[in-house]
Amino acid sequence: MPSATFEQLLRELHASLTLRKRPEDVAQLIQDLYAAQGTDLDTATEEALAKAAEHSLRNLWHGYTSMREEFARPVGAQRQLARMADLFTSVSSLPGDAGKDPARIEVVIRRAGEEIGRSYGQNDFGMDRLNRTERTAVGLGEMSKRQYNKRFRLLRRMEAKLARLIHEQRRREVVITGKGALAHVLPYELFATDPDTAAFIAYVTARGYMRSVFTNGRQRQIFDEVAEALFQRLAKRPEQACWYAVAHVHPTAEVLAQVTDQDLTRLLVRWNGFLRQVAGLLEDAWNRHPLERDTMIVRRGDDSSTWNQAAQAWNTARAHWFALLTELGQDEILDRICPGKVPRLMAADVAYWHRMSGGGLHPDTYVWADLPLPWEVLRGEKECTRSLVRAACARHRVDPTAGGWTAPRPAAEAVAFRRTPELVHGVAVADPLMASALRSAGVFSGREQRAAVQEWT
Template identity: 45%
Template sequence: MTHPNPETLYESLSLRKRPEDIAALIKDQLQGELGKQEMLLLDKAASGALRHQVGQYTSMLEKFAEVSGAQVQVGKAIQLFKTDDDATGAAFDDPLVVEAFLVKVSAILHKNPGYNSYQADRLNREERMAVGLDISRRRYNKLFRCLRHLEKKLRTMVREHKKSLFLRVGKHAFAEDISREDFMQDMNSACFIAYYTARCNLRSEFTVEGQQRAYDDIADMLLKRCQADSEKANWWAMAQVYPFPEVLKHLSPEQQGVLLGKWTTLLQEVAVFLEELWQTNDINRETMVVRRGNDSSTWNHTAGAWNKARDGWISLLYALGMEFLLDEMCFGKAMRLIAGDVAAWHRSVGNTGDPNLIVWNQLPLPWEVLSGKATCSRDRVAAACREAKLDPERSGWLAPRTHQPLPFRPTPELVHGVTVSNPYLARILKQHKYFSGKDVSPLYPEQN
């Protein structure tokens, strides 16, 4: 018998485990507590866990991509400045640690961080002597260049950490903010959080049938177990990943206010980055079809974070009875970019286009509304929805989304969004760049 391990469930919140593998862990954790129908439902997913397969292998990475640290640049600075720091650990994966180190070594050279002009910011011989830097111009320039390179790396790290944060939050909301203590407080809540998080983390598929929704019949069953023992459930922890009325109604007004503040702060951070991406990418707003040169991955991850934060923000407004704010400030969703071949596929099967795109094109850019550069009211959004033949409430433009549980679907093996039946074949296709949009490395190159 496999022994239950709630720690493994908790650790999965920052990973990208398959829902099938999380379902198997939940089955271990709740053994003896599940009813017959609950067990049958959970078995639909748990039976597909890797531990039940002969090869126990998936081609899908089970971690989010990590941001490269500054160990190389810091190591070079330590060597040149002869400090007693150690760059062999993981500490310099953290931009704050790198920034502190940069300030420290910049002071040795009497250089202000951020001032990197060779013409305006370097010290001449007299200035170096005045501050006690009795070193040659050649060595001074070498140290100055080292700090420039380190600052450039730090800027890259800050940007990449921001992109990584928006990717993860756009998938599973604030799952990684849940403390171990809160997670372990109630196992029914923990199981819902872990499974729903895994479902949220599913990758997008190359399809015209719509993406899988995270809230399936297994997530619904796990939520109902929490509702059946409402006094024991940790609704605060659950609200970090599922900020919808069924959960939010169990929070105190103070907790709801704190969560509203978190979503508002996230909206503000994402808005700044979205605006930057909009200005630096030549995006076709009318069609949102990818053009050459568009950073579609970064845009789509950031748009996902915006939409996730917007959903949470609207849900909290309704929970607090503050939805009247939408009368004056009602910013819209951010549309994702779509690949040209997917758009063509839609047209070939008779799809006339996403009606949400019509609403997007009739409203001011959402980050401009949030910042006060443009205005947009509830009535204006409702009118745009009606023109697009969308229900303003049920479509998520003006009210919290409603989640109807869908039947569980097995997690596909994907190669750049394309479903491949065998994980070993998927690995080979990835290695040879199939479906990547890049030049393919043939599986069987011609022999000379």
């Protein structure tokens, strides 16, 4: 098979910003990119990339991972649209991707509704259907009641499907943004401005997309020795790097100092909007089932998945927001509005593990419990000033600056590269083939295991 060209490799790296490739495989792509370009790498970068790429799927004997290499996508409305084309003369066959576009789906629903005298949003099966006289008045006298009801029910289901699709698409964006910041919205033209910039963004994003591990310690940090080596290549040639693109994923003071105020403001506006969107998700989850704020341990009825995804997205957006305000010289805003961080819910077994190993609740949990809820702060219903946050931190012996409560977090030091573990519901498994078998059997998932697996274990 012929070797990929530099352009193809660059596009593959850009595509990885919306996928969930292992960092080792992204490191392999970066190696190939530099080789295709004929770049002479410095020793530190060459060794770091080689250390990571050694464990890429291309270099492993099985060449396989049991973990999905993309984020779950919402199921579109292709099947329902095909059915609508059969029942409504005003609806023609649409391309397959139309079922993933909420705007196009809504247009089709509205157009089909006009065909049977129904307005968008009229979904009450008892009150909104037309009787025989009304159907005759709108030109449906030849259509039987059964055929009319069939079309009415389909449109009602289509509106419900559209609402679910919009919700799941927003939730997917929240998940991706929480893990990889704004990498997924970077256009190819901006990403490809500089190969070193592209390499750093792709690798750091892949590290951010890594799954959480079932542990009673800290999760793996994003910034490792490979990211450090790639970043140093940018630092050595700042005039060629695209710092605005880097700021989408790595908002350190060193990076933001290289970005124009206009571009910083554009990012700030984007994160402002995202903070409000995520605050709405947090509030919805809270209203459905208020959490145990003092412990943040999962109880029956808690929607821990939605909460934890939104909490991670909130903390990511908040960190970028703080960093941008500080760089723009507008951090006095935090003196008046300083919403707190949001902790994730912890499973009861993990909490017990913490206690048995001599630990306890994270101190941030106590600070969070002392502060107003974030959505109340953003709406102006409750005050949460920087002095209030400092006082809460002082009561619970938390450093408000180092902890990121009242100022941007200090830049993280690079950690050593470690191979990506094969995970089954957060539990590391040595062999990907065994991981597939355990996952399909429901092991570690909390579900009842199949008899064959019970015998084997």
